[in-house]
Amino acid sequence: MLDFSLVNVLGACLIITSMAVVLARTGRVSAQFYALQSAVLVALFVALGAVTGSTELYLWSASAFATKVLLVPGILLFTLRKVGDSADVDLPPKLSPMKCVGLVAVEVFVCFVAVSGIDLPTAAAVKPTLAVALAHFFIGLTCIVIQRSIFKQIFGYCLMENGSHVALALLAPQAPELVEVGIATDAIFAVIILAVMVCRIARTTHTLDADDLAELKG
């Protein structure tokens, strides 16, 4: 029981770190917090593996460590250096921190209500963590919607991706490694593509403000 509550505690830490990712002032700090969150994710996989006795989860945690703690933040920080002075990355978000935190709280609550009807294959005790996983989808969305800087919007995608990763681990802990590899490479490629686009947009338009970029459409 203590072990399941450990999983839940790590799930709560995921929420707190993802809030830090959304609220961080600079893209650099966001990336660092993202790495921290991924580390929590890895710990969660390890804990879940220890509790359920599923060896696949250890493999998952290893590959998640390689891709999410090292590779993705690395790519993002590299992009940040590439963009350099050509555009302002650290635009303030559209929503005040208080409203952000409140929104996150509401999202977590709604997700908890939503998952309270679902039966988990692992254990009913980790239901809060499933709520957290689901909430990450909405937190990622929040990040995309409220951030003006398109660089920071990438983190929204990454958070959603982390959430689906946790949900997968909870709903299908016995899934083969192939699935995990699929998810990881998918994430890597998406981030690489987004990063390249950010670099090019910054170089051509000298702005990363989504409001300004909306003028490009049509």
Add this chain to the structure above:
Amino acid sequence: MLELMLLSLGLSAAGAVLSLLLMRAPAAAKAAACTLGMGAAAASLASGVAAIGSPALLANLGGPVPFADLTVLFNPLAGLLVAVISVLALVAWLFGLSYFNEYYDKGVGALGCFMNLFVASMMMVILCDNAFWFLVFFELMSLTSYMLVIVEGDEKSFKGGFLYLVMAHIGFLMIAVSFFLMASACGSLEFAAFRATAFDPALATAAFALAFFGFGAKAGIVPFHSWLPQAHPAAPSNVSALMSGGMIKIGVFGIMKVCFDLLALSGGQLGWGVLVVVVGAVSSVLGVVYALGEHDLKSLLAYHSVENIGIILLGVGTGIVGWACGNLWLAGIGLMAGLYHLVNHAMFKGLLFLGAGSVLHATGTRNMETLGGLARLMPVTAVCFLAGSLAISAIPPLNGFVSEWFTYQALIGAAMAGGIGMRMVFAFAVVALAITGALAVTCFVKAFGVTFLGKPRSDAAKAAHEVPASMRLGMAALTATCAALGLGAAWFTPIMSGIAASVLAAPAMPAAAGTALVSLETVSVTSPLLIAVLLAVVVGACALARNAANRAHGLKVDPEPWACGYAPDVHMETLASTVAAGVRGFMGPLYGIREGVNSAGAAVAGVFGRAFEAGACGQGTAPAAPSREQRARVPLSESVMSVLRSVGAWFSRLEGGDFRTYIVYIVGALVFFLALIILVR
């Protein structure tokens, strides 16, 4: 005790007739009305106190109407209400002995007549146990209080009075429909038949909701509060005390009566309690926020009535929730907290309105901005008003603290016992109560500080004088009651607990032990008496030490305050608007709601005004002038159009072309349809 009550009613009727007969001799009319009124109040007080401790008494007084006998039910809850209103009436009449001198040229005879009838009709509403007579006396209460509101005879009082009349009748209509629903289901107008019938749950809910909003309109809950700050201040101050302290409690009494008594067999439903708690929470916050924006002392107090009704409803709603869940402790403690706050609010609000009346009497103005420095000139009034302010701000060890403490314990206990949804609702209620508490402190620092402290800001304030003895006595009596209800809480709590138990027909919950107040489920205790003793000792010791130091090293008086090197000027002083501006800065959006509610209320009143004019119906009391003005100002169609326009503008903003908006759209639709699937399944 019924005999005493009948004696009281007889005295009231005699007072009303006598004061009307003596109309030409104002002094005699005043004396007759006040003395007979005091006698009536004393008799009803005795009967109410007797009823609190005795079993319920059901009596049939016959009556002139063939289809409905005048039955009365005198149970402990009715006894409590009777006692509270009697105390207020007693003090109000005492206050009136001097205060009504100002009304010699405004028809003091009629004033005395209507006030006597008003008090008597309130008593009858409380006691009546028949739907027909209940509504008759309810209407009589509304009409007599309307006459008291317009006694000043100026445009402002007509306007406030008219709005009040309309709101009272909307409430009346809802209550009548609610009673009709129940009566048609059980085939009798007797409340005894209502309470012996188990209604269909849907019908019970409809009846409760109608009765809740109908009585709520009388009690002044948001969104039916807009009449209160206009009508109460317009009446003479002691009548305001009676209305704000007494009459609006009848609304709360009605809610309790319908829920716990008439619908007893139908079983309480959780949703009712949640409705009451949420409305209570919203009313308490908005009431105090709007009070902060007022510079008229009596309007400020009237808005605080909205706030305190909200706090009472928080307790009552928690009681309903506990009752519905079968949690006896929660039901008992919640209802007890609500009842205790009902009594407390009657006492300190009565006190504060009398204080405001004294200020008005002494200076002729209610505008705080032009007052100031009255504490020096009217020390007794100032001390009483300060005590009332501390009590209403729920500062220990006075009585407001006791009932708010129990309310907090009930809310937290309810959150402890409830599931996810309950926890959210009660967390909302607790936060609302916390904001209310902090804002009430701010508001009364403003009310007391700006009115009584500093330097006088007008000639009227400079020329103020202490009020006559009867007025001082009235205030002092209520101050003593507030202190007693606070310090002696450990002795009053079991009584309240007993009344709550009789309402719930359950064993009384222990809520006091020795000098301590106890909350069982939240494992906590407190003791206002101990706090008072400790405060007296410690603060006294500190003060003595400081005074000794002063004696040893000297004490001088510097006539002018320090003003950064400039000569101090009366225009530099902090005004009520300074305080209000700060709050407005932090709570701006909440004030926006008021504009909407007020214009809606005015629009409704305008429609009624037009109906009155067009139909030229028998309601001769409705003055034509204000209704015409209302119509000119805010026609209903206009306000509907403005709402439509703003909705349209909002939609056009949504279509702005930002891709993020579309994301929110899609997700919103997704969530909506998922929820729909879950619900349908």
Add this chain to the structure above:
Amino acid sequence: MIELTVAVIQVLLLVLLAPLASGVTRKVRAKMHTRQGTSIFQDYYDLAKLWRRCEVQPGGAGLVSRAMPPIFLGTMVIIAAGLPLIARACPVPLLGDVITVLYLMALPRFMFSLAALDSAGSYTAVGGVRELLLGVLVEPALILTLMVLALACGSTNLGVMADSVASLAAYPPVAVVVAGVAFACACYVEMGKLPFDVAEAEQELQEGPLAEFSGPSLAMLKLGMSVKQLVVASLFVAVFLPFGAASVATPLGLAAGLVLFVAKLAFVMLAAAVIENAVMRVRYQYLGRYTWFVFGLAALSFVFLVIGI
């Protein structure tokens, strides 16, 4: 009897240490400004000197101004007597209820602001009103975090809460930790440290609401305000860091609890002092953003409580 002794020791400790804490804070600030700074005992000297001065009362002031300093100090003393500081149980359980403590704190605030209006000086009054509004801003977050703890521990009594947290029985843990963070932020605001220090603005609003006080009254008020800082910090220590407090009232356990409590309090005060000097002054109108953020944290902890993590 032993409870009464504990209560008296707590009061004496907080009242006697308050000027020292304030002196140390000033020293820390001086060091961070690379100044020499005054002695850490400077506040004792100040108070002693003020106590021997002739008092000058403003002309407009009346009983409220006169009564305020004793009420301020006295209320803080009573609150200090009720907190579970060196033992896990409240020395005086009747004073140890959360709601009682919070509403007792409203009394000095009420009188403080009234006294500011009493002297008829505009500068004092502005300070007093700001003090009130800060209270309004921070109160919801304080109550909500304490409600989270009350629900996690099953009681609104501070002693029961402390016991439950100290024995790690408070469930769910993450909610309690997040509530602790939010409560720490709220306490920081309540302590009146920069940028929430409206009472002691630096330039022309020197000492804001205190401007009209002098001599022994000022000494008492200054002492009261330092005691308030300590009381608020100890409230945090008592509820969220009760580790090490005596679980049974043996003399040895109490002595250990006392030493540990002083260490924890010193740590909290030092942390607050460092933060105070690391942040910038903010325009008064913007303070609401910070306090609402704290409220958001409290709301998050409540959601964690509801979903049980």
